Amino acid sequence: MSRQPFRLERGGRIDRSRPLTIRFDGETFTGYAGDTVASTLLANGVHLMGRSFKYHRPRGLLSVGTDEPNALLSADRGAGRVDPNNRASVLEAVDGLVTGSQNRWPSLAFDVGAVNDVLSPVFVAGFYYKTFMWPRSFWDKVYEPIIRAAAGLGVAPAGPDPDRYAHRHAHCDLLVVGAGPAGLAAALAAARSGKRVMLADEQAEPGGALLHDVTSTIDGVPAQDWVAQTIAALDAHENVVVLPRTTAFGYYNHNHVALVERITDHLPAGDTHGAPRERLWQVRAGEVVLATGSHERPLVFADNDRPGIMLAESLRILVNRYAVAPGREIVLATTGSSAYTVAADLKAAGLAVTIVDARLAVDCVADTAFAAERGITVLPGHTVVGSKGRLRVSGLIVAPLRADGSVGPRRTLACDCVGMSGGWTPAVHLFSQSRGKLAYDAGQDAFLPASHAQAERSAGACAGTYDLAACLAAGFAAGAQAASLDETRAFEASPARTGFQPMRVMPTDVDPGRVRAFVDFQNDVTAKDLKLAVREGFHSIEHVKRYTTTGMATDQGKTSNMNALGYVAGLLDKELPQVGTTTFRPPYTPVSFGALVGPSKGALFDPVRKTPIDSWAEANGAAFEPVSLWRRAWYFPEDGEDMHAAVARECAAVREGLGIFDASTLGKIEVVGPDAAEFMNRMYVNGWSKLAPGKCRYGLMLKEDGFILDDGVVARLAEDRFHVTTTTGGAARVLALMEDYLQTEWPDLDVFLTSVTEQWAVIALQGPKAREVLAPFVSDIDLSNEAMPHMSVREGYVCGVPTRLMRVSFTGELGYEVNVPADHALSVWETLYDAGRAHGITPYGTETMHVLRAEKGFIIVGQETDGTVTPDDVGLGGMVSKVKRDFVGMRSLARPDLVASGRKQLVGLETLDPNERLDEGAQIVVDPSAPVPVPMLGHVTSSYWSPACGRTIALALVADGRARMGETVHVTTPGGFARATIRNPVFVDAEGVRVHARDS
Known part of the structure; x- marks a missing residue:
């Protein structure tokens, strides 16, 4: 067991009183609560964590955030769950967690697949388009099996997922994405309005970059104390919901934002208490504030991918948040100012630091003075031309830049860790998904949010604001505006070191085409590959992306895109805005299938809806069949009966005496409002204006092409109210079509539509004795032929329960459909059934219903219709109104093919x-x-x-x-x-x- 040789004695946000152990590739390592797998491994001196996809090159951690492209691990949490492709940088360390490296054999240190690195001259960009074309006969038996075996990074689990997942829909007035300084300020401003505020952040605790800032102050208090005070203030507001460990991965129309909350991955297996592993949130927000921060850019130079070469800010996070020394001899290679803040913190932690700055001395005077005050050596005007080492970096090769742009003599700086800082790229993924438009800012060498398509505001680093005080002010203003508050606030905060000089590929003293300077780390895309793509005619950045696979890895180009765009622009001799950007598609980070599926698995994969009478049917021996999403009684066999005998008996009972049938699955829609009759006239082929209240009518609905969509009996309860029934399987599509027309074609109609399928259960009494059995239980309704003829509806009581009683029949016999509130349906059913026993009452199912209706020549939509059938085809042409000006499908009925x-x-x-x-x-x-x-x-x-x-x-x-x-x-x-x-x-x-x- 390791002793954490690279753990700092003091500092960090880890809990040293709670040690833990994890396993990586069969070896045990110790860490503390609050660690990630990456920080645990680095604390134990492990830098080699994976192999690259194409060349199988040794790779270590590049970033400690969600933009990590290299350190992808499998995670075995027991209970049969092994997940591939977990980013070690964000995978929280849990006692007993078992992890393993991927994409290597037989071991991580010795990988046979590394032969691809030797053959790299063959595996250039687009080699698969050129290599596997000949001979054609090789594809099935040679090429395809090899390609399939090599595809992918991790191994997909073979067994079912044992975990539970949840879905939740939420509405809020303001959703703030990102709980860094700008996001916290935005939530703080909006919280005072009393409006519903949700604050989501992907890290284990809110604070963003302030969680590793140990030197800045805000309004006179240390930055981390300000975070604690702000979180306490937000928690005191009942209208604010804070969601840590929650990633917003997709931004859709109408301010619909999808998020995934990780609920139990950070807990030991015995502490989950049956809680779901993840929860998918679908949030509809009135306003959205994006405070998603930015990504640091790596530098592009020869062999810039060795383990131990990381992003500079990640080194600062490791030291200040996790108390981990990423190395003892560190070189920071930079083209900007933020690396000097990193160097100061590393130096304060007792680590040896040297800065190599590609900017000329005259361009970084203030920064070099800052470093000199802290005893940090700076080499201004120096480029990086390569690195040394095998499984971990051992040296950085640098050279001075002459005034004419040429590169001077090389020298090697011994080191065990390198930090790269090539500037910052705003995280505009969610903004772009919202259909917002970007504009290029040459001063920041970045694409920034410009025109907004939805009720959204971007604040902080994602909008190009890097100064801490400015970030806080911008976030507060965005939150206040989103909450309809006319407030601004100035913050006092330590100044930040900002600004950088863009440099796509570091100047070198050799032919860039002969070295491998990586732009996209996961997919092994080099500057040489991009140059080849342009030379072969791929000038559209989307084409270059696909030909080289730049930005197509699981990190979606978070660290590679801007370097690739800038380099291609230079090759094409174009300004960067002329090249444009690639498309940011959801998800922002990979999302588990379990979170997307949620509870829809096993018995819930195809949800079964049951009527209130289902339990009675099951207790009385019913055989069931699925109908749409419902489980329906198919038939009720008695001892020794097969289906045919049972159906014959049930049919005879209905024709000769009395049958009882559960028709609760029929779709039911309330159409209510002063214009209800006019709406019905436009939706159905027949007329409704002259239908008197208390009457029923069979309705036929068409699609726009003139073919039958659905049918059902419609009861007019009042001048402004219709009770519409649909087929069991057609309820959703009929309501959707009605809503579509009401909202988009006829918004002037004063009508409301409500689905009441679940509210009303339907008990059908059919047969010559139906009135005789029903009558004793009916009050306030006259059942005589004269008072209640066929196709009429009355409201009253049955068994003391409010009812909508419809005299309709789908069997051709005297029939009543008793509509009662679902909660009372079983009681009413049992009462009527017990009373009917003396008259030979017989429960019947859907198969008998089909036979009875076929004997009468009644159609079933979906059986007698197939999407190409018109009313006249099934003998219902007489129903089509000859006097109405228009209805859905009317003009299509006149098409030549439909009347031929x-x-x-x-x-x-x-x-x-x-x-x-x-x-x-x-x-x-x-x-x-x-x-x-x-x-x-x-x-x-x-x-x-x-x-x-x-x-x-x-x-x-x-x-x-x-x-x-x-x-x-x-x-x-x-x-x-x-x-x-x-x-x-x-x-x-x-x-x-x-x-x-x-x-x-």
């Missing part, structure tokens, strides 16, 4: 053998012996055994079907063809006597 002769029309079929049942979907032909291809007349849509008819029946769509009555056709069967006669689709009670029940 020869269209398929709904008919009935009777096989010559009454016991032969046709297959649904079977094709219909006139002459099966006709030459191939045999002309098809149509197909069977529904086919059943009909107890009422004593034979099989079928419905079909047949070309010119209504003109073919009595004609014999042939229907395909597994064994050949069956002969059938075309007839009227109504098989039972064509006159409709039974449904009106006038003599009952």
